[in-house]
Amino acid sequence: MSWTAKSRYGPPGTVTTAAKPGPKTSVEAGGNIRVSNGLKEFLWLTTEESKQGRLLDLGAVFQSTVMFFIERGFRLSTEDMMRSWKEFLTSEEETMRKMQVGSEGARVSQGMLAGKFLDTNLQYPEDSFHGVLAWDLFDYLDAELLPRVMERLYTILRPGGAVLALFHSKTPERFNRYKIVDGQNIELIPSPTLAVHSRIFQNREILDIFGKFRSSKTFVGRDQVREAIFLK
Amino acid sequence: MWRKTADTKNPSQSSNVPEPVTTTPKAGQNSPAPATPASPSPIAQTYTPTPAPVSTQNSGASYSSPATAGNPFASAPRASSVSVIGAGLKIQGEITGDSDLVVEGEAHGRIRMVNGRVTVAASGHVNADIEAVEISVEGLVQGGLKASDRVRLGPSSRVQGSVMTPRIAIEDGARLRGKVEMIRAGEVPAPAPKISTPVTKVSTAPAVTTPVTPTGAANANANAAKAVDAVTPAIATEADQLKSTAARGSGD
Numbered sequence: 001m002s003w004t005a006k007s008r009y010g011p012p013g014t015v016t017t018a019a020k021p022g023p024k025t026s027v028e029a030g031g032n033i034r035v036s037n038g039l040k041e042f043l044w045l046t047t048e049e050s051k052q053g054r055l056l057d058l059g060a061v062f063q064s065t066v067m068f069f070i071e072r073g074f075r076l077s078t079e080d081m082m083r084s085w086k087e088f089l090t091s092e093e094e095t096m097r098k099m100q101v102g103s104e105g106a107r108v109s110q111g112m113l114a115g116k117f118l119d120t121n122l123q124y125p126e127d128s129f130h131g132v133l134a135w136d137l138f139d140y141l142d143a144e145l146l147p148r149v150m151e152r153l154y155t156i157l158r159p160g161g162a163v164l165a166l167f168h169s170k171t172p173e174r175f176n177r178y179k180i181v182d183g184q185n186i187e188l189i190p191s192p193t194l195a196v197h198s199r200i201f202q203n204r205e206i207l208d209i210f211g212k213f214r215s216s217k218t219f220v221g222r223d224q225v226r227e228a229i230f231l232k
Numbered sequence: 233m234w235r236k237t238a239d240t241k242n243p244s245q246s247s248n249v250p251e252p253v254t255t256t257p258k259a260g261q262n263s264p265a266p267a268t269p270a271s272p273s274p275i276a277q278t279y280t281p282t283p284a285p286v287s288t289q290n291s292g293a294s295y296s297s298p299a300t301a302g303n304p305f306a307s308a309p310r311a312s313s314v315s316v317i318g319a320g321l322k323i324q325g326e327i328t329g330d331s332d333l334v335v336e337g338e339a340h341g342r343i344r345m346v347n348g349r350v351t352v353a354a355s356g357h358v359n360a361d362i363e364a365v366e367i368s369v370e371g372l373v374q375g376g377l378k379a380s381d382r383v384r385l386g387p388s389s390r391v392q393g394s395v396m397t398p399r400i401a402i403e404d405g406a407r408l409r410g411k412v413e414m415i416r417a418g419e420v421p422a423p424a425p426k427i428s429t430p431v432t433k434v435s436t437a438p439a440v441t442t443p444v445t446p447t448g449a450a451n452a453n454a455n456a457a458k459a460v461d462a463v464t465p466a467i468a469t470e471a472d473q474l475k476s477t478a479a480r481g482s483g484d
Contacts, residue, residue, distance in 0.1 A: 059301050063402040077411040
Protein backbone atom coordinates (compact mmCIF):
# COMPACT_ATOMS: atom_id res chain seq x y z
CA MET A 1 0.00 0.00 0.00
CA SER A 2 1.26 3.40 -0.86
CA TRP A 3 2.48 5.56 1.95
CA THR A 4 0.77 8.55 0.60
CA ALA A 5 -2.43 6.88 -0.35
CA LYS A 6 -5.49 8.10 1.41
CA SER A 7 -7.32 5.62 3.49
CA ARG A 8 -10.36 4.06 1.99
CA TYR A 9 -12.12 4.86 5.20
CA GLY A 10 -11.58 8.54 4.63
CA PRO A 11 -9.23 10.86 6.42
CA PRO A 12 -9.41 11.05 10.17
CA GLY A 13 -9.76 14.41 11.75
CA THR A 14 -10.64 16.12 14.92
CA VAL A 15 -14.16 16.42 16.09
CA THR A 16 -16.47 18.45 14.02
CA THR A 17 -20.00 19.22 14.92
CA ALA A 18 -21.30 19.21 11.40
CA ALA A 19 -21.91 15.75 10.12
CA LYS A 20 -20.16 14.99 6.89
CA PRO A 21 -20.92 12.27 4.46
CA GLY A 22 -19.25 8.96 5.02
CA PRO A 23 -17.77 7.36 8.09
CA LYS A 24 -14.82 9.68 8.29
CA THR A 25 -15.79 12.01 11.07
CA SER A 26 -16.16 11.36 14.72
CA VAL A 27 -19.50 12.10 16.20
CA GLU A 28 -18.23 12.29 19.72
CA ALA A 29 -18.85 15.70 21.14
CA GLY A 30 -16.93 17.77 23.59
CA GLY A 31 -13.54 16.17 23.20
CA ASN A 32 -10.53 16.11 20.98
CA ILE A 33 -11.46 12.87 19.38
CA ARG A 34 -10.26 11.63 16.07
CA VAL A 35 -11.09 8.67 13.97
CA SER A 36 -8.34 6.12 13.98
CA ASN A 37 -8.45 3.70 11.12
CA GLY A 38 -5.10 2.46 12.27
CA LEU A 39 -6.62 1.34 15.54
CA LYS A 40 -9.41 -0.37 13.70
CA GLU A 41 -6.91 -2.24 11.59
CA PHE A 42 -4.76 -3.01 14.62
CA LEU A 43 -7.71 -4.55 16.42
CA TRP A 44 -8.60 -6.58 13.40
CA LEU A 45 -5.08 -7.89 13.09
CA THR A 46 -4.55 -8.73 16.73
CA THR A 47 -7.95 -10.29 17.08
CA GLU A 48 -7.41 -12.38 14.04
CA GLU A 49 -4.17 -13.64 15.49
CA SER A 50 -5.67 -14.61 18.79
CA LYS A 51 -8.89 -13.93 20.60
CA GLN A 52 -6.98 -13.63 23.84
CA GLY A 53 -4.01 -11.76 22.54
CA ARG A 54 -1.51 -10.01 24.72
CA LEU A 55 -1.03 -6.34 24.06
CA LEU A 56 1.51 -3.83 25.24
CA ASP A 57 0.48 -0.20 25.54
CA LEU A 58 3.48 2.10 25.59
CA GLY A 59 1.43 5.18 26.31
CA ALA A 60 -0.07 6.53 29.47
CA VAL A 61 -2.49 4.24 31.22
CA PHE A 62 -6.14 5.24 31.02
CA GLN A 63 -9.15 3.54 32.46
CA SER A 64 -11.05 3.53 29.21
CA THR A 65 -8.17 2.03 27.29
CA VAL A 66 -7.62 -0.70 29.81
CA MET A 67 -11.29 -1.59 29.97
CA PHE A 68 -11.64 -1.47 26.22
CA PHE A 69 -9.12 -4.25 25.80
CA ILE A 70 -10.05 -6.21 28.87
CA GLU A 71 -13.67 -6.37 27.84
CA ARG A 72 -12.63 -7.77 24.50
CA GLY A 73 -10.65 -10.53 26.08
CA PHE A 74 -7.19 -9.11 25.55
CA ARG A 75 -4.54 -9.28 28.18
CA LEU A 76 -2.98 -5.88 28.50
CA SER A 77 0.34 -4.72 29.81
CA THR A 78 1.15 -1.07 30.08
CA GLU A 79 4.40 0.79 30.28
CA ASP A 80 4.54 4.53 29.89
CA MET A 81 7.80 4.60 28.08
CA MET A 82 7.92 8.29 27.42
CA ARG A 83 7.64 9.15 31.06
CA SER A 84 10.09 6.45 32.02
CA TRP A 85 12.58 7.87 29.57
CA LYS A 86 12.15 11.37 30.92
CA GLU A 87 12.57 10.23 34.48
CA PHE A 88 15.58 8.20 33.54
CA LEU A 89 17.24 11.19 31.93
CA THR A 90 16.44 13.36 34.91
CA SER A 91 17.92 10.79 37.22
CA GLU A 92 21.04 10.50 35.10
CA GLU A 93 21.47 14.25 35.02
CA GLU A 94 21.25 14.34 38.76
CA THR A 95 23.87 11.64 39.03
CA MET A 96 26.13 13.48 36.65
CA ARG A 97 25.87 16.67 38.62
CA LYS A 98 27.13 14.92 41.70
CA MET A 99 30.14 13.53 39.89
CA GLN A 100 33.44 15.27 39.85
CA VAL A 101 34.45 16.94 36.64
CA GLY A 102 36.67 14.70 34.59
CA SER A 103 35.81 11.53 36.43
CA GLU A 104 35.40 8.39 34.42
CA GLY A 105 31.71 8.11 35.05
CA ALA A 106 31.09 11.63 33.83
CA ARG A 107 31.69 10.64 30.25
CA VAL A 108 28.40 9.33 29.01
CA SER A 109 27.30 9.07 25.44
CA GLN A 110 23.77 8.97 24.16
CA GLY A 111 24.31 5.38 23.17
CA MET A 112 25.33 4.44 26.68
CA LEU A 113 22.27 6.15 28.07
CA ALA A 114 20.04 4.33 25.64
CA GLY A 115 21.57 1.01 26.54
CA LYS A 116 21.30 1.69 30.24
CA PHE A 117 17.69 2.71 29.89
CA LEU A 118 16.77 -0.47 28.11
CA ASP A 119 18.46 -2.50 30.80
CA THR A 120 15.54 -1.68 33.04
CA ASN A 121 12.75 -0.94 30.59
CA LEU A 122 10.87 -2.90 27.96
CA GLN A 123 11.96 -6.03 29.72
CA TYR A 124 9.71 -8.78 28.44
CA PRO A 125 10.34 -12.30 27.25
CA GLU A 126 10.63 -12.95 23.56
CA ASP A 127 7.45 -13.34 21.56
CA SER A 128 5.34 -12.03 24.41
CA PHE A 129 2.87 -9.83 22.64
CA HIS A 130 0.44 -9.99 19.78
CA GLY A 131 0.41 -6.24 19.46
CA VAL A 132 2.11 -3.08 20.62
CA LEU A 133 0.50 0.32 20.81
CA ALA A 134 3.31 2.79 20.37
CA TRP A 135 1.21 5.87 19.60
CA ASP A 136 3.53 8.72 18.60
CA LEU A 137 6.38 7.56 20.79
CA PHE A 138 8.92 7.20 18.00
CA ASP A 139 8.68 10.87 17.08
CA TYR A 140 10.13 11.73 20.49
CA LEU A 141 12.97 9.28 20.85
CA ASP A 142 16.48 10.32 20.01
CA ALA A 143 18.54 8.77 17.27
CA GLU A 144 20.43 6.45 19.60
CA LEU A 145 17.49 5.10 21.50
CA LEU A 146 15.10 4.65 18.61
CA PRO A 147 16.83 1.76 16.81
CA ARG A 148 17.39 -0.04 20.10
CA VAL A 149 13.73 0.28 20.96
CA MET A 150 12.73 -1.00 17.57
CA GLU A 151 15.00 -3.97 18.02
CA ARG A 152 13.49 -4.68 21.42
CA LEU A 153 9.96 -4.38 20.10
CA TYR A 154 10.74 -6.79 17.35
CA THR A 155 12.02 -9.24 19.90
CA ILE A 156 9.07 -9.11 22.24
CA LEU A 157 6.49 -9.33 19.46
CA ARG A 158 5.25 -12.68 18.35
CA PRO A 159 5.56 -13.57 14.68
CA GLY A 160 2.65 -11.89 12.98
CA GLY A 161 2.32 -9.40 15.80
CA ALA A 162 1.42 -5.82 14.95
CA VAL A 163 2.72 -2.43 15.96
CA LEU A 164 0.53 0.64 15.72
CA ALA A 165 2.54 3.83 15.50
CA LEU A 166 1.62 7.41 14.80
CA PHE A 167 3.91 9.83 13.01
CA HIS A 168 3.38 13.54 12.72
CA SER A 169 3.85 15.15 9.37
CA LYS A 170 4.47 18.50 11.00
CA THR A 171 5.63 19.46 14.44
CA PRO A 172 2.69 18.99 16.77
CA GLU A 173 1.41 22.06 18.53
CA ARG A 174 1.32 20.32 21.86
CA PHE A 175 2.14 17.08 23.54
CA ASN A 176 -0.72 14.64 23.61
CA ARG A 177 -1.46 11.32 25.17
CA TYR A 178 -3.90 8.95 23.55
CA LYS A 179 -6.92 7.33 25.02
CA ILE A 180 -9.10 4.79 23.24
CA VAL A 181 -12.73 5.80 23.11
CA ASP A 182 -14.05 2.92 21.07
CA GLY A 183 -12.95 0.62 18.31
CA GLN A 184 -12.43 3.42 15.84
CA ASN A 185 -11.95 6.57 17.86
CA ILE A 186 -9.15 7.81 20.01
CA GLU A 187 -9.09 10.87 22.20
CA LEU A 188 -6.14 13.18 22.31
CA ILE A 189 -5.39 14.26 25.84
CA PRO A 190 -3.26 17.42 26.02
CA SER A 191 -0.57 16.78 28.57
CA PRO A 192 2.45 18.50 30.02
CA THR A 193 5.31 18.12 27.64
CA LEU A 194 7.44 15.16 28.58
CA ALA A 195 9.78 15.38 25.65
CA VAL A 196 10.53 17.67 22.77
CA HIS A 197 9.34 16.48 19.42
CA SER A 198 12.51 15.04 18.01
CA ARG A 199 11.99 14.94 14.31
CA ILE A 200 9.57 14.46 11.47
CA PHE A 201 10.09 11.22 9.69
CA GLN A 202 9.75 10.96 5.97
CA ASN A 203 7.96 7.92 4.68
CA ARG A 204 11.19 6.28 3.62
CA GLU A 205 12.67 6.83 7.06
CA ILE A 206 9.69 5.19 8.67
CA LEU A 207 10.19 2.18 6.50
CA ASP A 208 13.84 2.15 7.50
CA ILE A 209 13.28 2.20 11.25
CA PHE A 210 10.82 -0.65 10.84
CA GLY A 211 13.35 -2.40 8.68
CA LYS A 212 12.82 -5.84 10.17
CA PHE A 213 9.08 -5.59 10.04
CA ARG A 214 6.74 -6.18 7.20
CA SER A 215 4.91 -3.10 6.07
CA SER A 216 1.22 -3.39 6.36
CA LYS A 217 -0.86 -0.26 6.05
CA THR A 218 -0.70 3.43 6.57
CA PHE A 219 -3.51 5.88 7.01
CA VAL A 220 -2.92 9.56 6.47
CA GLY A 221 -5.10 11.88 8.45
CA ARG A 222 -6.32 15.32 7.74
CA ASP A 223 -4.58 16.39 10.91
CA GLN A 224 -1.20 15.52 9.42
CA VAL A 225 -0.84 12.37 11.44
CA ARG A 226 0.11 9.14 9.75
CA GLU A 227 -1.01 5.94 11.36
CA ALA A 228 1.19 3.02 10.47
CA ILE A 229 0.71 -0.67 11.08
CA PHE A 230 3.70 -2.94 10.83
CA LEU A 231 3.77 -6.68 11.24
CA LYS A 232 6.53 -8.89 12.48
CA MET B 233 -13.48 16.07 51.52
CA TRP B 234 -10.45 14.57 53.09
CA ARG B 235 -7.82 16.84 54.42
CA LYS B 236 -5.29 17.06 57.17
CA THR B 237 -5.87 19.43 59.95
CA ALA B 238 -2.47 20.93 60.38
CA ASP B 239 -3.61 23.05 63.27
CA THR B 240 -3.88 20.08 65.50
CA LYS B 241 -0.28 19.08 65.14
CA ASN B 242 1.77 19.28 68.28
CA PRO B 243 4.78 21.50 67.59
CA SER B 244 6.97 19.36 69.77
CA GLN B 245 6.53 16.41 67.47
CA SER B 246 8.69 15.84 64.45
CA SER B 247 7.56 16.52 60.94
CA ASN B 248 7.13 12.83 60.31
CA VAL B 249 4.44 12.50 62.85
CA PRO B 250 1.14 11.61 61.24
CA GLU B 251 -1.37 14.28 61.75
CA PRO B 252 -4.92 13.77 62.72
CA VAL B 253 -6.98 13.24 59.64
CA THR B 254 -10.51 14.37 59.36
CA THR B 255 -12.36 12.86 56.50
CA THR B 256 -15.35 15.11 56.53
CA PRO B 257 -15.26 18.28 58.54
CA LYS B 258 -18.61 19.23 59.82
CA ALA B 259 -20.10 22.38 58.50
CA GLY B 260 -19.77 25.29 60.81
CA GLN B 261 -17.26 23.59 62.98
CA ASN B 262 -14.81 26.21 64.09
CA SER B 263 -12.68 24.24 66.43
CA PRO B 264 -9.73 22.63 64.70
CA ALA B 265 -9.33 20.07 67.39
CA PRO B 266 -9.66 16.51 66.17
CA ALA B 267 -12.97 15.18 67.15
CA THR B 268 -13.50 11.65 68.18
CA PRO B 269 -16.85 10.54 66.91
CA ALA B 270 -19.07 9.73 69.79
CA SER B 271 -21.43 7.76 67.68
CA PRO B 272 -20.84 6.00 64.42
CA SER B 273 -21.60 8.30 61.58
CA PRO B 274 -21.84 7.27 57.97
CA ILE B 275 -20.27 10.51 56.85
CA ALA B 276 -17.64 11.69 59.21
CA GLN B 277 -14.89 9.43 60.33
CA THR B 278 -11.93 10.73 62.21
CA TYR B 279 -8.67 9.02 62.58
CA THR B 280 -6.76 10.24 65.60
CA PRO B 281 -3.34 8.78 66.18
CA THR B 282 -2.37 8.30 69.75
CA PRO B 283 0.72 10.07 70.99
CA ALA B 284 2.22 6.86 72.26
CA PRO B 285 4.89 5.18 70.12
CA VAL B 286 2.75 2.13 69.64
CA SER B 287 -0.94 2.45 69.37
CA THR B 288 -3.41 -0.25 70.03
CA GLN B 289 -5.28 -2.05 67.36
CA ASN B 290 -8.96 -2.23 66.84
CA SER B 291 -9.47 1.34 67.77
CA GLY B 292 -12.64 1.32 65.77
CA ALA B 293 -11.58 4.21 63.64
CA SER B 294 -11.82 4.05 59.91
CA TYR B 295 -9.33 5.50 57.51
CA SER B 296 -10.50 7.20 54.42
CA SER B 297 -7.89 7.99 51.86
CA PRO B 298 -7.96 11.33 50.12
CA ALA B 299 -9.11 9.85 46.90
CA THR B 300 -11.84 7.68 48.24
CA ALA B 301 -13.67 10.65 49.54
CA GLY B 302 -16.01 11.77 46.84
CA ASN B 303 -14.97 8.97 44.58
CA PRO B 304 -17.97 7.13 43.20
CA PHE B 305 -15.87 4.04 42.82
CA ALA B 306 -14.96 4.05 46.47
CA SER B 307 -16.82 1.67 48.66
CA ALA B 308 -18.59 2.47 51.85
CA PRO B 309 -16.41 2.85 54.92
CA ARG B 310 -15.68 -0.36 56.65
CA ALA B 311 -16.31 -0.93 60.26
CA SER B 312 -13.15 -2.88 60.80
CA SER B 313 -10.12 -1.54 62.54
CA VAL B 314 -7.29 0.18 60.79
CA SER B 315 -3.62 -0.49 61.18
CA VAL B 316 -1.25 2.17 60.03
CA ILE B 317 2.36 1.96 59.04
CA GLY B 318 3.16 5.54 59.74
CA ALA B 319 5.42 7.81 57.79
CA GLY B 320 9.00 7.22 58.73
CA LEU B 321 8.40 3.61 59.65
CA LYS B 322 9.91 0.83 57.62
CA ILE B 323 8.69 -2.73 57.90
CA GLN B 324 10.18 -5.80 56.32
CA GLY B 325 8.49 -9.16 56.32
CA GLU B 326 5.02 -10.53 55.88
CA ILE B 327 2.03 -8.61 57.08
CA THR B 328 -1.19 -10.54 57.39
CA GLY B 329 -4.46 -9.93 59.10
CA ASP B 330 -8.13 -9.14 58.84
CA SER B 331 -8.14 -5.44 59.46
CA ASP B 332 -7.61 -2.59 57.06
CA LEU B 333 -4.10 -1.40 56.54
CA VAL B 334 -2.80 2.01 55.64
CA VAL B 335 0.78 2.35 54.52
CA GLU B 336 2.21 5.80 54.94
CA GLY B 337 5.76 4.61 55.40
CA GLU B 338 7.61 1.73 53.83
CA ALA B 339 6.72 -1.93 53.68
CA HIS B 340 8.88 -4.61 52.14
CA GLY B 341 8.00 -8.26 51.83
CA ARG B 342 4.39 -9.27 51.51
CA ILE B 343 1.05 -7.85 52.56
CA ARG B 344 -1.97 -10.11 52.89
CA MET B 345 -5.15 -8.64 54.34
CA VAL B 346 -7.72 -11.19 53.38
CA ASN B 347 -10.76 -9.40 54.69
CA GLY B 348 -9.46 -5.90 54.67
CA ARG B 349 -8.57 -2.98 52.56
CA VAL B 350 -5.03 -1.88 51.90
CA THR B 351 -4.38 1.77 51.24
CA VAL B 352 -1.01 2.99 50.14
CA ALA B 353 -0.94 6.67 50.91
CA ALA B 354 0.85 9.21 48.78
CA SER B 355 3.86 9.00 51.05
CA GLY B 356 3.72 5.23 51.15
CA HIS B 357 6.25 2.98 49.50
CA VAL B 358 5.46 -0.69 49.24
CA ASN B 359 7.93 -3.14 47.83
CA ALA B 360 5.77 -6.20 48.19
CA ASP B 361 2.94 -8.15 46.69
CA ILE B 362 -0.38 -7.04 48.11
CA GLU B 363 -3.44 -9.21 48.51
CA ALA B 364 -6.63 -7.76 49.91
CA VAL B 365 -10.28 -7.26 49.26
CA GLU B 366 -9.68 -3.71 48.14
CA ILE B 367 -6.45 -2.01 47.28
CA SER B 368 -6.16 1.71 46.88
CA VAL B 369 -2.89 3.20 45.80
CA GLU B 370 -1.76 6.79 45.92
CA GLY B 371 1.92 6.18 46.45
CA LEU B 372 4.50 3.80 45.09
CA VAL B 373 4.03 0.05 44.86
CA GLN B 374 6.60 -2.29 43.47
CA GLY B 375 4.86 -5.61 43.42
CA GLY B 376 1.72 -7.30 42.30
CA LEU B 377 -1.74 -6.27 43.38
CA LYS B 378 -4.37 -8.95 43.92
CA ALA B 379 -7.76 -7.80 45.04
CA SER B 380 -10.85 -9.91 45.39
CA ASP B 381 -13.08 -6.89 44.94
CA ARG B 382 -11.41 -3.88 43.44
CA VAL B 383 -8.26 -1.93 42.82
CA ARG B 384 -8.03 1.79 42.62
CA LEU B 385 -5.02 3.61 41.25
CA GLY B 386 -5.05 7.25 42.23
CA PRO B 387 -3.65 10.11 40.19
CA SER B 388 -0.34 10.09 42.02
CA SER B 389 0.04 6.34 42.14
CA ARG B 390 2.93 4.46 40.65
CA VAL B 391 2.60 0.73 40.38
CA GLN B 392 5.20 -1.59 38.97
CA GLY B 393 3.73 -5.04 38.86
CA SER B 394 0.72 -6.96 37.74
CA VAL B 395 -2.82 -6.15 38.77
CA MET B 396 -5.40 -8.90 39.26
CA THR B 397 -8.85 -7.76 40.22
CA PRO B 398 -12.48 -8.01 39.19
CA ARG B 399 -12.79 -4.26 39.03
CA ILE B 400 -10.27 -1.55 38.50
CA ALA B 401 -10.38 2.21 38.62
CA ILE B 402 -7.52 4.08 37.08
CA GLU B 403 -7.48 7.80 37.49
CA ASP B 404 -5.73 10.06 35.05
CA GLY B 405 -2.15 10.52 36.06
CA ALA B 406 -1.76 7.06 37.48
CA ARG B 407 1.21 5.05 36.35
CA LEU B 408 1.06 1.35 35.86
CA ARG B 409 3.90 -0.70 34.58
CA GLY B 410 2.72 -4.24 34.32
CA LYS B 411 -0.15 -6.31 33.17
CA VAL B 412 -3.79 -6.05 34.07
CA GLU B 413 -5.88 -9.16 34.49
CA MET B 414 -9.50 -9.22 35.37
CA ILE B 415 -10.67 -12.06 37.56
CA ARG B 416 -13.95 -13.06 39.04
CA ALA B 417 -15.02 -11.38 42.22
CA GLY B 418 -13.74 -13.20 45.25
CA GLU B 419 -11.34 -15.31 43.28
CA VAL B 420 -8.32 -13.97 45.12
CA PRO B 421 -6.99 -13.89 47.64
CA ALA B 422 -7.37 -17.38 48.93
CA PRO B 423 -8.44 -17.87 52.51
CA ALA B 424 -5.65 -17.18 54.90
CA PRO B 425 -4.80 -18.86 58.16
CA LYS B 426 -6.09 -17.17 61.25
CA ILE B 427 -3.26 -14.87 62.08
CA SER B 428 -3.69 -11.55 63.69
CA THR B 429 -2.01 -8.41 62.49
CA PRO B 430 1.11 -7.27 64.21
CA VAL B 431 1.17 -3.96 62.43
CA THR B 432 1.44 -0.99 64.66
CA LYS B 433 0.68 2.65 64.43
CA VAL B 434 3.70 4.76 65.11
CA SER B 435 3.31 8.40 65.73
CA THR B 436 6.57 9.40 67.26
CA ALA B 437 9.80 10.85 66.01
CA PRO B 438 11.78 8.73 63.58
CA ALA B 439 14.56 8.09 66.07
CA VAL B 440 12.39 5.88 68.20
CA THR B 441 12.70 2.17 67.78
CA THR B 442 9.28 0.67 67.66
CA PRO B 443 8.70 -2.86 68.81
CA VAL B 444 5.98 -4.80 67.23
CA THR B 445 3.53 -6.35 69.60
CA PRO B 446 2.28 -9.58 68.18
CA THR B 447 -1.16 -10.55 69.23
CA GLY B 448 -2.30 -14.07 69.05
CA ALA B 449 -0.02 -16.35 67.13
CA ALA B 450 3.20 -14.67 68.00
CA ASN B 451 5.48 -17.19 66.46
CA ALA B 452 3.72 -17.15 63.18
CA ASN B 453 4.15 -13.44 62.99
CA ALA B 454 7.77 -13.38 63.90
CA ASN B 455 8.80 -12.66 60.37
CA ALA B 456 6.56 -9.66 60.18
CA ALA B 457 7.75 -8.30 63.45
CA LYS B 458 11.45 -8.88 63.34
CA ALA B 459 12.22 -6.24 60.79
CA VAL B 460 10.70 -3.34 62.60
CA ASP B 461 14.02 -2.36 63.96
CA ALA B 462 14.43 1.07 62.66
CA VAL B 463 12.34 3.94 61.55
CA THR B 464 14.92 5.63 59.43
CA PRO B 465 13.41 6.34 56.09
CA ALA B 466 15.45 4.49 53.57
CA ILE B 467 14.09 5.75 50.36
CA ALA B 468 15.85 4.25 47.42
CA THR B 469 16.75 6.37 44.50
CA GLU B 470 14.68 6.28 41.43
CA ALA B 471 17.33 4.40 39.55
CA ASP B 472 17.58 1.79 42.24
CA GLN B 473 13.87 1.28 42.25
CA LEU B 474 13.79 0.76 38.54
CA LYS B 475 16.68 -1.65 38.68
CA SER B 476 15.27 -3.72 41.41
CA THR B 477 11.93 -4.11 39.74
CA ALA B 478 12.88 -4.31 36.15
CA ALA B 479 11.46 -7.75 35.68
CA ARG B 480 8.24 -7.28 37.58
CA GLY B 481 6.22 -6.19 34.65
CA SER B 482 7.34 -8.96 32.40
CA GLY B 483 5.88 -12.17 31.32
CA ASP B 484 3.00 -14.10 32.66
